[in-house]
Amino acid sequence: MSAVVAEHDEHHADDHHGPAKGLLRWIITTNHKDIGTLYLLFALAMFFVGGSMAMVIRAELFEPGLQFVDPAFFNSMTTMHALVMVFGAVMPAFVGLANWQIPLMIGAADMALPRMNNMSFWMLVAGVLLLASTLFMEGGAPNGGWTLYPPLVLQPITVGKALPFAVFSVHLLGISSIMGAINIIATIFNMRAPAMKLMDMPLFVWTWLITAFLLIAVMPVFAGAVTMLLTDKFFHTSFFNAAGGGDPVLYEHIFWFFGHPEVYIMILPTFGVASTIIPVFARKPLFGYASMVWATGAIAFLSFIVWAHHMFTVGMPLAGELYFMYATMLIAVPTGVKVFNWTATMWKGAMSFETPMLFCIAFVVLFTMGGFTGLMMAIAPVDFQYHDTYFIVAHFHYTLVPASIFILMAAGYFWLPKWTGHMYNEKIGQLHFWLSAISVNILFFPQHFLGLAGMPRRIPDYAVQFADWNMISSIGGFIFGASQLLFLYIVIDTIKGGTGEKVTDEVWEDASKHSLEWTLPSPVPYHTWTTPPAMVPTEHVLDTH
Amino acid sequence: MKQTKQLFAGLILMALGLGTAQADYTLNLMKGVTKVSNDIYDLHMLILWICVIIGVGVFGVMFYSIYHHRKSKGHKAAQFHENTTVEIIWTIIPTLILIGMAIPATKTMIELDNVQESDMTIQVTGKQWYWDYKYLNTDIHFESHLDEASEKVHRTVGADPRSVPNYLLSVDRPLVIPVNKKVRFVLTSADVIHSWWVPDLGWKKDANPGFINEAWTSVEKAGTYRGQCTELCGRDHGFMPIVVIAMEQPEYDAWVVKTLEQQKQKPDLSDQSRGQLMAHGESVYLKNCVGCHQINGAGVPGLIPALTGSAIATGKWEGLDGFLRAGTAKMPSFSKLDAKEFAELMTYVRNNLGNKVGDELQPKQTALPEDDD
Numbered sequence: 001m002s003a004v005v006a007e008h009d010e011h012h013a014d015d016h017h018g019p020a021k022g023l024l025r026w027i028i029t030t031n032h033k034d035i036g037t038l039y040l041l042f043a044l045a046m047f048f049v050g051g052s053m054a055m056v057i058r059a060e061l062f063e064p065g066l067q068f069v070d071p072a073f074f075n076s077m078t079t080m081h082a083l084v085m086v087f088g089a090v091m092p093a094f095v096g097l098a099n100w101q102i103p104l105m106i107g108a109a110d111m112a113l114p115r116m117n118n119m120s121f122w123m124l125v126a127g128v129l130l131l132a133s134t135l136f137m138e139g140g141a142p143n144g145g146w147t148l149y150p151p152l153v154l155q156p157i158t159v160g161k162a163l164p165f166a167v168f169s170v171h172l173l174g175i176s177s178i179m180g181a182i183n184i185i186a187t188i189f190n191m192r193a194p195a196m197k198l199m200d201m202p203l204f205v206w207t208w209l210i211t212a213f214l215l216i217a218v219m220p221v222f223a224g225a226v227t228m229l230l231t232d233k234f235f236h237t238s239f240f241n242a243a244g245g246g247d248p249v250l251y252e253h254i255f256w257f258f259g260h261p262e263v264y265i266m267i268l269p270t271f272g273v274a275s276t277i278i279p280v281f282a283r284k285p286l287f288g289y290a291s292m293v294w295a296t297g298a299i300a301f302l303s304f305i306v307w308a309h310h311m312f313t314v315g316m317p318l319a320g321e322l323y324f325m326y327a328t329m330l331i332a333v334p335t336g337v338k339v340f341n342w343t344a345t346m347w348k349g350a351m352s353f354e355t356p357m358l359f360c361i362a363f364v365v366l367f368t369m370g371g372f373t374g375l376m377m378a379i380a381p382v383d384f385q386y387h388d389t390y391f392i393v394a395h396f397h398y399t400l401v402p403a404s405i406f407i408l409m410a411a412g413y414f415w416l417p418k419w420t421g422h423m424y425n426e427k428i429g430q431l432h433f434w435l436s437a438i439s440v441n442i443l444f445f446p447q448h449f450l451g452l453a454g455m456p457r458r459i460p461d462y463a464v465q466f467a468d469w470n471m472i473s474s475i476g477g478f479i480f481g482a483s484q485l486l487f488l489y490i491v492i493d494t495i496k497g498g499t500g501e502k503v504t505d506e507v508w509e510d511a512s513k514h515s516l517e518w519t520l521p522s523p524v525p526y527h528t529w530t531t532p533p534a535m536v537p538t539e540h541v542l543d544t545h
Numbered sequence: 546m547k548q549t550k551q552l553f554a555g556l557i558l559m560a561l562g563l564g565t566a567q568a569d570y571t572l573n574l575m576k577g578v579t580k581v582s583n584d585i586y587d588l589h590m591l592i593l594w595i596c597v598i599i600g601v602g603v604f605g606v607m608f609y610s611i612y613h614h615r616k617s618k619g620h621k622a623a624q625f626h627e628n629t630t631v632e633i634i635w636t637i638i639p640t641l642i643l644i645g646m647a648i649p650a651t652k653t654m655i656e657l658d659n660v661q662e663s664d665m666t667i668q669v670t671g672k673q674w675y676w677d678y679k680y681l682n683t684d685i686h687f688e689s690h691l692d693e694a695s696e697k698v699h700r701t702v703g704a705d706p707r708s709v710p711n712y713l714l715s716v717d718r719p720l721v722i723p724v725n726k727k728v729r730f731v732l733t734s735a736d737v738i739h740s741w742w743v744p745d746l747g748w749k750k751d752a753n754p755g756f757i758n759e760a761w762t763s764v765e766k767a768g769t770y771r772g773q774c775t776e777l778c779g780r781d782h783g784f785m786p787i788v789v790i791a792m793e794q795p796e797y798d799a800w801v802v803k804t805l806e807q808q809k810q811k812p813d814l815s816d817q818s819r820g821q822l823m824a825h826g827e828s829v830y831l832k833n834c835v836g837c838h839q840i841n842g843a844g845v846p847g848l849i850p851a852l853t854g855s856a857i858a859t860g861k862w863e864g865l866d867g868f869l870r871a872g873t874a875k876m877p878s879f880s881k882l883d884a885k886e887f888a889e890l891m892t893y894v895r896n897n898l899g900n901k902v903g904d905e906l907q908p909k910q911t912a913l914p915e916d917d918d
């Protein structure tokens with residue numbers, strides 16, 4: 001990583017100093033680039049940890065019957081896979097991107113609260129390690145699903161000693177996320193180059209600003225919910241225990257009040273990255289910048305008032321069912337606006353298809369498929385069939401894997417050359433893309449059929465009529481899993497020197513017309529924007545000028 | 546060979562990418578056998594086609610553009626970047642489509658919700674890991690467990706599920722209902738949240754501990770319909786299927802009479818051979834204990850004690866008997882078992898699962914005073 005260190009800082013300040021020497025640099029660093037790197041590498045590692053768990057799940061489901069794991073361990077795998085992917089991989093990866101990119105994109109010297117930045121990273125590590133440690137505890141890791149529904153997670157015969165550790169881990173992860181969010185909001189509001197108005201900000205910055213507010217709003221709700229689990233279990237409260245006057249469905253409401261915005265926390269920054277990359281490779285300004293900003297805001301607002309669409313079968317009154325159905329259907333409107341805008345951005349462009357662009361195009365197509373199934377599930381009476389089947393599994397994986405994960409890959413290919421000053425190997429990148437894009441569909445598309453044919457989710461064994469599609473899905477899964485090793489290789493290879501070709505400051509043709517970071521040298525010096533830029537690129541925001 | 550052919554066919558179907566038709570591969574939602582399930586199917590097809598059409602439109606434009614507007618073909622980028630009219634159009638049109646969609650969806654939702662004027666009511670109680678059915682206002686009350694053949698196979702590494710008919714989808718005692726009658730269900734749970742789903746009836750409904758949910762069905766076609774629990778309810782969540790048999794009224798009436806008679810019968814307390822006790826005992830064990838104590842009696846480390854070598858299991862039989870009848874905070878009471886089942890079960894537990902007490906219990910010994918006539 002030493003390549004990141006500045007050799008030719010154009011913006012020298014008198015107090016210019018490099019990073020601390022040795023390993024200590026990574027522990028005590030307050031530099032947004034170092035912390036961004038830490039977040040990204042940690043997320044990548046967790047992506048492989050969570051991915052290995054997914055491979056265990058797909059191996060057991062390869063054929064009907066019991067082959068490898070015990071049902072309780074299977075349930076631990078699904079639970080831990082989800083928790084690790086959500087809280088260990090996707091969310092930290094986006095925080096990592098925010099750390100690297102937001103200061104560069106808004107012309108700030110660093111994040112507003114650098115020490116807190118360091119602390120929030122290490123709390124994340126502590127939280128995830130604590131969670132992982134439950135795998136080795138008596139009675140195993142939590143196995144009640146990532147939703148942690150009571151009374152199941154409170155049951156002594158289901159979850160052994162893991163619950164309090166999982167709860168404390170959620171607290172740590174929550175505090176870490178909230179600190180990250182506060183930092184991002186403070187940075188965006190206070191540290192922008194004076195020339196940059198709010199409506200000049202790149203969409204990545206906008207979407208992260210909105211995401212940060214979502215985080216601050218809902219992480220405490222989740223922390224509260226799991227704390228209530230804890231007191232129900234150990235301090236004889238009865239929040240969720242009917243015998244004591246409580247209600248298990250209350251937990252579901254609280255959880256999903258957090259849970260639905262949470263899924264948007266994982267997708268809004270994705271929208272931002274896609275809106276940043278597509279215009280560069282279409283060589284055309286983003287279509288409808290202002291409507292993109294408004295659509296993001298609308299989605300964020302709606303995400304607070306639709307939670308019970310995860311609970312259509314829980315037994316709500318008719319009026320409740322209808323309200324949540326209508327509200328959920330509404331989300332399709334701003335989401336559609338986004339997809340139309342991306343398509344219009346490509347229309348009559350001069351497109352080229354380097355790896356980041358390929359991942360973005362796959363994202364637009366496959367995310368839209370996830371949006372379609374989302375719309376289908378929003379129709380409450382039909383969700384009485386879809387709910388808790390593999391159809392749901394297919395839906396959210398389409399919105400998470402070929403959407404959030406693909407965009408994270410796209411971001412890696414897009415910005416790594418800028419960060420390291422080295423070009424990645426385009427051939428291997430393209431190979432990685434095609435393998436991923438094809439296998440992800442072999443993996444998840446058949447799951448729609450399985451769900452419609454009646455296969456429930458979260459089961460370790462299934463009736464034989466589901467055998468064929470499960471086998472195909474598992475094969476897709478193994479190919480997808482193996483293909484990701486290519487990405488690992490590319491990241492390491494690029495850091496070490498890549499193709500050896502020296503990248504220009506712009507890296508991508510005319511990129512500097514789109515965003516500030518491309519006006520800096522490549523690799524980006526250790527300290528940047530010690531004096532804010534006087535002018536900001538306006539290619540992406542022409543319509544507001 | 547057959548496998549590869551099927552795989553291949555599957556991949557081609559997938560390439561076509563349409564989740565419709567092709568009953569052999571059950572790619573699509575089932576129509577089901579009630580009016581509501583048919584309405585739901587129609588809604589599903591409607592929204593699916595709306596999505597397909599929008600998808601073809603959007604992806605069509607995108608792929609046209611990807612093909613024609615590429616730099617390598619020398620296409621020069623246009624520089625337009627906003628158009629308020631277009632934005633308004635593509636906000637309004639989807640909204641109108643959604644309103645069109647919401648109308649039939651609302652109708653079906655209201656229909657689903659209407660449990661009034663039912664002809665009979667069945668109470669469904671989810672338990673770890675079986676269903677308990679009680680026909681309200683009658684004496685019919687029974688449990689419905691996963692069938693023994695599936696039970697053995699799914700617990701044995703490497704056993705062949707294809708050797709069991711309706712693997713994981715059959716039960717020892719199915720729920721029986723008459724056709725063309727409005728059957729109301731009241732659902733609840735004795736432990737954790739379960740969810741009762743038979744796809745052919747068109748809906749699932751959660752069974753929440755301490756609360757009661759309502760739902761209804763009116764099956765139009767006699768037949769056997771299968772489903773599963775769909776809310777994660779612990780280690781054997783995948784192993785609590787549902788089977789509903791819908792019968793013509795006369796057949797159903799006969800079933801009611803027969804069932805009531807069977808329920809009135811006293812258990813047969815006559816002596817059994819050791820072989821019989823052990824064989825029957827295994828069935829009782831598979832039905833009642835295996836989900837927790839496992840097929841070999843080893844339990845689950847850290848959660849559930851082993852029966853192999855357990856002092857309670859292998860001590861005085863009276864002690865074991867008392868323990869099972871009383872239950873504990875963590876283990877339910879089994880006082881619902883009759884004297885015959887107690888004798889068989891205890892003989893089995895004490896002389897199998899790695900235990901060798903060597904005794905043999907007869908139903909007469911385990912009968913409680915009031916069981917004697």
Ligand code: HEM
Pocket residue numbers: 147263264266267309310311328329331332335370371372373374375377378383386387388392395396399400404
């Ligand atoms: C058009 C937009 C969307 C709509 C209308 C929508 C709708 C829904 C509905 C109705 C459910 C509940 C289904 C059920 O359990 O019966 C659901 C589940 C889910 N959705 Fe979406 N969704 C949309 C976009 C997204 C996005 C963007 C993400 C994440 C990036 C996402 C992630 C999830 C997840 C993780 C679940 C399942 C959670 C669980 O039960 O474990 N969805 N969605």
Ligand SMILES: [Cu+2]
Pocket residue numbers: 259260263306307309310
């Ligand atoms: Cu949701």
Ligand SMILES: [Cu+2]
Pocket residue numbers: 671674738739740774775776777778782785
């Ligand atoms: Cu269940």
